[in-house]
Every structure is written in structure tokens, then in C-alpha cells.
Amino acid sequence: MENSNKLIVTPAEFGHKFLNREFALVYSQTTEEFKQLVTLTQFIEIAEPFNSGVETYNIEMSTNLNNDITQYLWLDSRREKAIIVSFDRNNVIHGLRITPFITYPESDHQFTKNAYIMPITNEWFVFWGGINQFVNYHYVYEDQRYAYDLVIIKDGLSYRESINNLENYYAFNREITAPADGKVVKIIDGVIDNVIGELNPDQPEGNCIIIEHSNNEFSMLAHLKQNSIIVNEGESVIRGQVVGLCGNSGNSTEPHLHFQVMNSENYLEGKSIRIKFENGLDPIQGDFISPDNFL
Secondary structure: OOOOOOOOOOHHHHHHHHHOOOHHHHHHOEOHHHHHHOOHHHHHHHHHHHOOOOOOEEEEEEEEOOOOOEEEEEEEOOOOEEEEEEEOOOOOEEEEEEEEOOOOHHHHOOEEEEEEOOOEOOOEEEEEOOOOOOOOHHHHOOOOOOOEEEEOOEOOEOEOOOOOOHHHEOOOOOEEEOOOOEEEEEEEOOOOOOOOOOOOOOOOOOEEEEEEEOOOEEEEEEEEOOOOOOOOOOOEEOOOOEEEEEOOOOOOOOOOEEEEEEOOOOOOOOOEOEEEEHHHOOOOOOOEEOHHHHO
8 A cells, every 4th residue: 555644745835845845745746757858967077066056946936728638837035046846736846947037117007008918819828928938938038038829628638539630729820919909910821730849940930910109119910821812912801800821831830820919010020029908917827718708
């Protein structure tokens, strides 16, 4: 019979255990895949100096990534060091990363002048979004810092049946709309949708639409389905108007929508702006959002 008194690290205790150098205990709860990548000795060699100068670790946020995995962000009291750790329901640690905590407070507090809605017609899931690199991998890149990646999740998955069929992904073929009134200033179309798991780095945005709004703000809707765009350059659009369908073109390994607002028609030359949403919403990774949220 298994020993019911076996020591474990719970999500709520993780920061305390890590700071108190209970590295072997933490390591024992990681997956076999993690153990194959990093030995216990290597883990201790990395973790030990990371604790230097730290008085406490505190949970900054937690995010439900799917039905089984919850991700926790721990910060030290100076908000200089971060640990991101993912637990499943059985307290198995599926991911663990330690790194400096980098923020951009000046741009974090600068919102768009216009208010926007999410460019969707049904319920979607925020896969990447927020103002740190742990909930939004775009954050470290100035031209994408406040971008969102959206998928559709049902029963914890973004697809049904086979993972290799584009048509099985809930986001594929879904209608994408204009996030605010404006004029279409750029369209890229005709880019082939990728096979699942493959990327197209030569055309990273894939099929996309860029819309000019008032106050010199430009929205970008990327990774659309090949030949699905139903608006033209120079055409005026209104908020909520369907403009195309979600696809898997460009730097996209599975069907999703990349949405951002920036200060230039050319996203490579401009800066991403933190989006002010209707109704004061501020979606972050792990949130489900729908058009009803913006009514």
C-alpha cells in the first residue's frame, strides 16, 4: 500500500519549499520527460543561486491551461525573479522555469485611444495574452508586446478526433470580424494553410488584414484561411463586420487568430499598443471570451 504520509509539494506551498531548498522533493514531482532533460544535480545547480537575496516568493497569478493543468507564477518580494510552475490535479509538475522578471511599465500603462472588441463571433479562449512573458510570449517583442493569440477550446482540447486534420480544429473556418470601425489598408491573401505542426517563416503573418482606425491606430488580424478574406483594400468596415475566416497560415502550428493593435501600418516598424477594450475588459491567458462580453 502506498504511504499516505508521503511528502508532496502542493501548488500553495511551492514557493516556500523552493526557498527552503527542498529541491529534491520538488524534483521528485516532475514528469519523467523533465527528468530526462535535467538531472537532479543540474536542477540544484540552477536553483540554488537563484534563491540568493530572496526573502519570500509570492503567487502573482494562476492560469488554468486546460482541464488538468494549472500554471502558477511566483515572484520574489522585489519582483525581480520569477518562477513559473505547472501542476496537474495530482500535483505532478509538468513544467518549471526560473528567470528574471522583466516588465515594461511605461508602455504597460499606455492604452489605445480607441476602444475595441475581440474580433470574434462566438466563444474563444485566450491562449496567449497579458502583460508578462509567462502568459504572453509576444511580450518580449516590442512590435507584438500586447498581441493576443486566440483558439477555441472544448472539453480541454482545441480539436476533435485526429490532430492532423485542419478541419478538426474548432477555430478553423470560424468567422473573424473587424474589432472597430476603420478602413482596410493592407491585405495579404493566397498563402497556403500549413500542415499541422509546420511553420511558414517566410510569410510569418500568413493571410492577414490590417485596418486603419482613428487616432493613428492599426489593428492586425493574422493567420487567416487561404482565400477567405471578403473585404478589399480601401474598403471601410464597421465594428463586428465579418472580414474573413480563421486559418493556419504563416507562423502558425495550429489554427488560431493573432490579433494586435499598433501605431503603424507596418507591424515590423511599429509598436504594439495595449488594447483598451469595451466594457473595461482586460482578457489574459486562460480567459474565455465571447461577443456578449462587449455588449
